[in-house]
Amino acid sequence: YDNYFGGKIPDFLWFEKLLLDQGGGLNEPAAVIVETVQGEGGINVARFEWLKGLEELCQRHGMLLIVDDVQMGCGRTGPFFSFEPAGITPDIVTLSKSIGGYGLPMALTLIKPEHDVWEPGEHNGTFRGNNLAFVAATRAIEEYWADDTFEKATLAKGEQVNRALDAIADRHRGLSVRGRGLAKGIAFEQAELGTKVCKAAYDRGLLMETAGPSDEVAKMLPPLTTSVDEFTQGLEILGDAVDAVCT
Template sequence: MSVNVLDKPSIKLELFEKLESEVRSYCRSFPTVFSKAKNAKMWDLDGKEYIDFFAGAGSLNYGHNNERIKQKLVNYIMEDGITHSLDMATEAKGHLLNTFHEVILKPRKMDYKVMFPGPTGTNSVESALKLARKVTGRETVLSFTNAFHGMTLGSLAVTGNKFKRQGAGVPLHHTVSMPFCRYHGDEADTIAYIEKYLEDSGSGLSLPAAMILETVQGEGGVNVASFSWMKKLSELCKKYGILLIVDDVQVGCGRTGPFFSFEEAGIEPDIICLSKSIGGYGLPLALTLLKPELDIWEPGEHNGTFRGNNLGFIAAAEALSYWEEASFQKEIEKRGSLIEETMNGIQQKYPNVAMEVRGKGMMMGIAFEEGDLAGEICKACFDRGLIMETAGTDSEVAKVMPALTIEIDVLKEGLARLADAADQVLGNQS
């Protein structure tokens, strides 16, 4: 007897426990079965409403089921538009390339070629690492403490998280981890530390092909690199002929305010990795932006079956239309200020609890020095109908990352639930 999926048989959590791998993780933090979502809200099968402060780990900057993007997708499907095309030329891809150039690159006077490396962020990172090594003829890549760049072997090799690295099952070679901004405290000059390794012939460090950087380390604990630090790092790369790769997979596409997270620092990376919200609708899509002089690929030298996700092209092009107006960034900054105000209020209310407010724009977090306070707060939030997740290598940060399009009243309600959850958990600590 065949099963009609449209009949929607009753789905229980026990089904996933029985049939799905133990590797699943987020469903353990949010133990319910979701069935519907709209912008910054989700509903489970019981009809309970949740405010989403997670946004698909940064993949849903424009919200769930964005009406503008959805209509473009529906029309494209109904007109029998190409869905899968490898790297063949299609109208949808051409439209995205032109839109990205006109709306994003040209106004910022940025000159990059666009590569479609595959559907996910780690595909973008892998292509960036491979290209940097090909261009320079060198093997070593410098990464940073607490970095997270993906789960495939190349990306994992430049990731700092010990637990994630252990999952590789093989040695992760040809990378060296250096201290991120403020890793040794506010007074330590980590750029001088890195340069000492580069200039000292006895340091044991070969001249690297590239440095790969997240300007805000999302998964690593919402650690923010200062503009001055980024500028010094960029200058260091130029001085030694090292390519600078910026991984903007999670903190790009407006998450920190501007479209690119590094814009305000005034730096110009050699290679930029984009994914997650570049797909506009939560659809798999990744771009690798590279300076034209670095484009020395041979045809087919780096390829993949799902580089031509035309539904992603359609969604991405429509999402970029938000950036045609300067008001969109101002709205992000307005919402970011509300989030920061709530975070600071929690810290000020409990001065005896060791915590630090971190972040930029609409990625903010509260880092706790002791215990599982971040996890307890996120659990209390879930009980109140608010979806939040922890960050940091020890899950020590409670992270707020809603859709950029979240309605102001929904944002305020979510922040009120967060403050109430914090009162429940931190009230016992003072």
């Protein structure tokens, strides 16, 4: 992910060195798969220039670029596809969960025509072929994506959440805010506090989960249709939970 080496090594230098080293023991990969914002990995946000650099690296070495938009697509970061602001064109995009329109089981794999070698019905899985999900997904796209109103509303709500999370983080040491749009997280330097905060929030009526390799991030992926008043209420609960754990 972006800044994996903490700024000590330029992005992609290590990866490309392995690709170019014929004695390095690494066969050239067929593809690279990436989340523009790591969900379970801890709400790690990739810079747009980093994503553009990854696309160029893949093109230089003949590797397909796959964007996993299962969690971050369908408007989670604002635009329908999370990679749109980066100006990249993935070879393959995966979508699921929110694409079902109303919590119904559905998954899509979008493939550039030049790479699509599947016969009709050949690429299948457990989230395929649910007729009600197809109807709900179509209706959701027609309702929410006819223009940019929904995207702008999501970004505005994201700013509301960001202001509240920044205020919470400013009250305590060792906290930082991450995310884009309505994919947000509070990262704790003391990793065990992430779980404690989520438990305290749950005890107060707010459901959250942790993310990151050490569960060090209290993660927020609220429904995109959450109202401003509901966000205000939820963020107050979260603030109380953080204060109770960190004070």
